[in-house]
Amino acid sequence: MSIISGKTVLLTGASRGIGVFIARALAKEKATVVGVARSQQGLDRVSAEVKALGGHWLGITSDISDINSLPSLVEQINQLVGPIDILINNAGIEIYRPFQDYSSADLQSVLSTNLLAAMELSRLVLPTMLRQGSGHIVNIASLAAKKGPAYNSIYSASKAGMFMWSDAVRQELAGTGVEISVICPGYVSEQGMSADSGVAIPSSSGSSTPTDVAIATIQAIKQNQPEVIVNQDAISEAITKLLLALWEIFPLFGDKVNQWIGVTKLNKIRAENQTPIAFQPSESRTMVIATPNGRISKEKNQ
Numbered sequence: 001m002s003i004i005s006g007k008t009v010l011l012t013g014a015s016r017g018i019g020v021f022i023a024r025a026l027a028k029e030k031a032t033v034v035g036v037a038r039s040q041q042g043l044d045r046v047s048a049e050v051k052a053l054g055g056h057w058l059g060i061t062s063d064i065s066d067i068n069s070l071p072s073l074v075e076q077i078n079q080l081v082g083p084i085d086i087l088i089n090n091a092g093i094e095i096y097r098p099f100q101d102y103s104s105a106d107l108q109s110v111l112s113t114n115l116l117a118a119m120e121l122s123r124l125v126l127p128t129m130l131r132q133g134s135g136h137i138v139n140i141a142s143l144a145a146k147k148g149p150a151y152n153s154i155y156s157a158s159k160a161g162m163f164m165w166s167d168a169v170r171q172e173l174a175g176t177g178v179e180i181s182v183i184c185p186g187y188v189s190e191q192g193m194s195a196d197s198g199v200a201i202p203s204s205s206g207s208s209t210p211t212d213v214a215i216a217t218i219q220a221i222k223q224n225q226p227e228v229i230v231n232q233d234a235i236s237e238a239i240t241k242l243l244l245a246l247w248e249i250f251p252l253f254g255d256k257v258n259q260w261i262g263v264t265k266l267n268k269i270r271a272e273n274q275t276p277i278a279f280q281p282s283e284s285r286t287m288v289i290a291t292p293n294g295r296i297s298k299e300k301n302q
């Protein structure tokens with residue numbers, strides 16, 4: 001899809017981190033951004049920025065891990081701003097633990113937020129995109145989709161699932177005018193889940209910035225790129241691709257590299273320090289829709 005201007009974009013995870021940078025980039029392209037997240041405050045902050053940059057904005061608070069609520073979310077968006085032209089599955093969470101210490105709720109929470117919600121939203125928007133003969137889905141995965149980092153195994157599984165699901169669907173969509181891209185950043189500095197963790201990112205891991213991820217997302221849409229590895233520069237990107245190819249053949253070499261560059265140690269520290277992530281359930285039970293003309297607030301169907 002070469003032109004984003006005037007398109008309606010559903011962006012999950014729009015309240016903070018990388019999502020804010022993607023929202024700004026979409027606003028500069030003059031898109032209508034439908035930002036979804038659980039935090040009303042976060043969405044309100046982004047709303048002001050998007051409008052100041054010339055984009056149109058609709059913020060909807062919704063807990064996307066509640067998969068059964070997604071059909072009504074998409075229906076509401078269709079009614080308020082029309083069909084979704086571009087879906088960016090960006091919302092994600094991670095929980096660090098030795099695998100045996102994960103609770104069943106941890107597994108469900110990470111897989112629902114990172115993978116099942118992205119699949120369900122895509123399933124819901126695809127029929128209209130196919131009818132229109134145009135549309136683009138962007139899945140924000142991770143390098144963890146390509147090499148599993150220790151103590152973050154469920155996250156890695158969710159991102160690998162997202163990667164392979166995108167790979168298969170791209171082949172189904174060939175020739176339909178509907179496109180799908182998967183974006184794989186490594187560690188992202190400045191803002192987002194890695195930067196906000198308070199633990200130093202290994203310097204030799206070739207991190208990128210949230211701006212790099214936003215630029216990669218816009219380029220992937222405009223140039224219909226199937227897979228994008230986001231890195232700080234072309235040389236780091238080439239080294240990452242070479243290492244990934246080598247790890248396919250020699251997986252134990254990949255394990256060693258993760259130890260040498262400090263990823264395994266870092267994740268162990270995170271697993272030891274991580275307290276369960278909790279979100280105010282009262283906030284996720286209420287769906288609040290902020291429109292340019294005011295705010296409609298109502299209880300979500302349980």
Ligand SMILES: NC(=O)c1ccc[n+]([C@@H]2O[C@H](COP(=O)([O-])OP(=O)(O)OC[C@H]3O[C@@H](n4cnc5c(N)ncnc54)[C@H](OP(=O)(O)O)[C@@H]3O)[C@@H](O)[C@H]2O)c1
Binds near residue numbers: 018090186191
């Ligand atoms: N940062 C990195 O180093 C890095 C590297 C590779 C890939 N990524 C991927 O990039 C994406 C964005 O990450 P980030 O670093 O920006 O993370 P972040 O700063 O933690 O932001 C995550 C976003 O997802 C939203 N979210 C989480 N759970 C949700 C739920 N149940 N329902 C609705 N929204 C939810 C959050 O909003 P609320 O809390 O308001 O709901 C927030 O807007 C993720 O998919 C992540 O896996 C990040």
